[in-house]
Amino acid sequence: MSRVSVLSSHACHLGEGPSWHAGRARAFWFDxxxxxxxxxxxxxxAPRIHDLPFHATVAARVDEDRHLIASDGGLHLRSIDDGALTELRPFWDDRPGTRSNDGAVHPAGALWISTMGRRFEPGFGRIWWYRAGELRPIVDELTIPNAIAFSPDGGTAYFSDTPENLIYRQALDPATGLPRGERQVFCRVSGGGPDGATVDADGLLWNARWGGSAVDAYDPDGHVVRTISLPARQVSCPAFAGPGLDRLIVTSAYEGYDAEKRAAEPEAGWTYLVDGPFRGLPEPAVLIG
Structure with missing residues (x-):
């Protein structure tokens, strides 16, 4: 059995991108x-809340003292101690009206980071590969790319296009995190859209079901083997946390809610903590060159 509790009742307009920094024993996530x-x-x-000069979506660990922040302002190194930002490169998607979205670090140190249209324009979504200063597009023609995660051996990537209600599986070169061949449909999601995801030590894909008040665990064949219900309807992303990586942080959002909806669902935007019989994987450090 799993136990769901509230990590933070600070309501995020669009809570996303949770991560666990083991060296600091701290969780990080974005509004x-x-x-x-x-x-x-x-x-x-309660959390410390840091103001940012851009809409950020991913905090990838570089080392004990720095994150690589992906945002609509580009890629920046951020000092965890004082919040100082150093630009590595400006925003890389040159199409107007796009922003960064979901991302994760492959075991080889490569960051997969997605971009999408601010108005959810079909076909504007892309996934990019970044490592040691090199950046290249690797997936095109998506709308809202989400659910980026990797198998424990680094040989498989998962990602979704949320409006399609599909999660894809992509074979990879484990040494680089670059795609091999064409993507395949991993599963179809019902009762909500596939949002953020992570993979545990047993190779199960844990996916937040946006609009479905749940996180679902899929086996490598794409079958749901477990569902955890949460109070918020718009759950957005899970991440394993704690010294044993045996706790699950889950973000949520009140994006699109009017005052009446917010009053009816006061838990929207809260961040949750799930305790259960599972174990995550340490997050790899991203290589910045």
Whole structure:
């Protein structure tokens, strides 16, 4: 059995991109639309909230002291101690009206980072590969790319196009994290759209079901083997946390809610903590060159 509790009742307009920094024993996540980075120990009473100059979506660990932040302002190194930002490159998608979205670090140190249209324009979504200063597009013609995650051996990537209600599987070169061959449909999601995801030590894909109040675990054949229900309807992304990586952080959002909807669902935008019989994988460090 799993136990769901509230990690933070700070309501995020669009909570996303949770990660666990083991060296600091701190969780990090974003409120994308409000340009905030939240930071919290699992036993803290409330998060520290850092203002950002851009809409950021991914904080990838570089080392004990720095994150690589992906945002609509580009790629920046951020000092965890004082928040100082150093630009590595400006925003890389030259089409107007796009922003960064979901991302994850492959075991080879490559960051997969997606971009999408701010108005959810069909076909504007892309996934990019970044490692050691090199950046290239690897997937095109998506709308809202999400659910980026990797198998424990680095030989498979997962990603979704949320409006299609599909999660894809892509064979990879484990040494680089670059695609091999064509993507295949991994599964079709019902009762909500596939949002952020992560893979555990047993190779199960844990996917947040946006609009479905749940996180689902899929086996490598694409079958749901477990579902965890959550109070918020728009759950957005899970990440394993804690010294044993045996706790699951899940972000959520009140994006698109009017005052009446917010009053009816006060838990929307909260960040949750799930305890259960599972174990995650350490997040790899991204190579910046």
């Amino acid at each position: 994308i639309l409000e340009r905030k980075l939240l930071e919290m120990g699992l036993d803290d009473a």
